Amino acid sequence: MSAIVDNIKGKATPTEALLPTATASTRADSVFDSLRTAIVRGELSPGSKINEPQLSKLYGISRGPLREAIRRLEGCKLVEIKANVGARVVELDIQKAIEIYEIREALEGLACGLAAERATSADCDRLRALLARHEAQIESEDGKRYYQKEGDLDFHYLIVSLSGNTRLFNLLCDELYHLLRLYRVQTSSQPSRPAQAFKEHHRIVDAIEERDAMLAELLMRRHIASAKATLLAQLDHDSELNPIDVGS
Amino acid sequence: MSAIVDNIKGKATPTEALLPTATASTRADSVFDSLRTAIVRGELSPGSKINEPQLSKLYGISRGPLREAIRRLEGCKLVEIKANVGARVVELDIQKAIEIYEIREALEGLACGLAAERATSADCDRLRALLARHEAQIESEDGKRYYQKEGDLDFHYLIVSLSGNTRLFNLLCDELYHLLRLYRVQTSSQPSRPAQAFKEHHRIVDAIEERDAMLAELLMRRHIASAKATLLAQLDHDSELNPIDVGS
DNA sequence: TTCAATATTATTGTCTACAATTTTTGGTTT
């Protein structure tokens, strides 16, 4: 157990700097970030118990701020709390994946349509630059691995931010995307269709640049539907290998 | 399907099932419910400070569980917390209303389409029964007032629960709908188009009964777009009367 | 051995007190 716990404190990868709040001025904030990272990396395995005395000792804080951090994780749907029993890291199953992707398709379709309506030409430049970076990454093996793991989300992150809808951005980036990360870690991972995904990204940017909101929305919905199908196939395959496994 | 959804399916009026969380076994849960109710009723005015010593005294609990309740309110987007400064009841403005309704239109459109695909004939009976009840209420003055205040949401609760998507249900009913209530209280209220809304509800149920998912989604989106227009007009009108008002 | 009831331990829920920070107050200077 302590080996797992030791890993948790180990700090960030480059991609990590994108998402967490810049200034974690309070201990509770800091521990919230750490725990969230640990969960989405799979270092706290799905279904496992959140032990307050243990974690408060690990992070060197008292249980008060720790419990507040756990409440925030509950808000992100990363843990589930039962009264008088405690919190457990969320369990991911196929049913939940279906639900998440139904929602994601609707929301990112919306975001992409809004982005097409609202993106400035400077915004389009940013999209093009990101595509170029991804294209270069697909060449190298390491880059391809990164693209499959985080690059795809970077693209979606940018689109959503261009939608101009702050609440939508928070909903997707603070909640759904972290859950998607967790799925990626849990399945043997990889969408394993990087070239196809890149092509789809390209067409989406084309539609945005042409201010074609309807097409942009349609293409994004399809793009996500493809990702959904890939994930479900993967989950289906995995579930045949290891049927059920309730965390410690 | 989740216990929550089952619970709601079994109740006469969904609002009753949802507002007071089943059994608030812990003090923090109980205070969370109380605070949420106080906020959506406008008893804690938008923008006002959440004073921890004051509230803990009021509810007769210490600050620990109170702070956890506040964190949960933050998760519902009902308060905004700044580190070392504290929490304030969320301020509602036109921009936020637009964002919320953009999201709501996408999500409830999705929900309604799913409901059309999945509703059993028993579910359709429940929808018809609800419509009949609302039709009766429109006759009386009191009933009309209720219909405008809560009856509309009851209809939407039921539709969303019929979507079968638990996460979608939670997203809408635990977060968005409470915010909508807050808007209704804050504006001089009333959608003031009960007859029109009832007609739209009726057509939506028709589409669901006919298993016409695309039409159901379209009609729901239009229904919400109408509500959005009404709310924005109201907010616009109100903002001319009292320009800006930062809570105490 | 297996099951059930009980005793023990561990964990969660809560309270009180203290430290850190912010907000307010009051005074001083220009």
Added chain:
DNA sequence: AAACCAAAAATTGTAGACAATAATATTGAA
């Protein structure tokens, strides 16, 4: 007066201890 700085008050953040509940272990009986 107005603006600025310092002291005081209030509020938030955190720690540690105790109470209530759940999980575990132990004992006894069938």
